[in-house]
Amino acid sequence: xxxxxxxxxxxxxxxxxxxxxxxxxxxxxxxxxxxxxxxxxxxxxxxxxxxxxxxxxxxxxxxxxxxxxxxxxxxxxxxxxxxxxxxxxxxxxxxxxxxxxxxxxxxxxxxxxxxxxxxxxxxx
Numbered sequence: 561x562x563x564x565x566x567x568x569x570x571x572x573x574x575x576x577x578x579x580x581x582x583x584x585x586x587x588x589x590x591x592x593x594x595x596x597x598x599x600x601x602x603x604x605x606x607x608x609x610x611x612x613x614x615x616x617x618x619x620x621x622x623x624x625x626x627x628x629x630x631x632x633x634x635x636x637x638x639x640x641x642x643x644x645x646x647x648x649x650x651x652x653x654x655x656x657x658x659x660x661x662x663x664x665x666x667x668x669x670x671x672x673x674x675x676x677x678x679x680x681x682x683x684x
Contacts, residue, residue: 594624 598620602613 590628591621591625594621597624 595617598617601620602608602616605613608616
């Protein structure tokens with residue numbers, strides 16, 4: 561549970577397991593797609609030997625997965641930056657709202673005290 565009673569979706573082990581399974585499946589989809597692209601590329605180069613085509617396919621898949629991994633890490637890093645910015649801004653807004661409510665409560669109490677004092681003075 562997080563402060564305020566809201567549970568973050570990644571705190572539940574079931575959600576973590578589902579996210580891990582989803583990541584695993586997405587990784588396989590990306591690898592299969594990269595392999596298909598590499599095979600299509602090799603098919604356009606009929607002069608390659610089978611060994612050369614396999615080497616090129618392996619290299620292409622590795623490079624493609626490296627690029628995908630870098631993009632995902634950059635996205636995760638940016639998401640964390642945005643989360644930190646959001647949380648700090650949210651905390652600042654909550655603090656300002658609390659100050660305003662406290663100031664309004666003090667002003668209301670002062671007005672109530674003044675009205676009460678005036679009522680006592682005028683009733684004498």
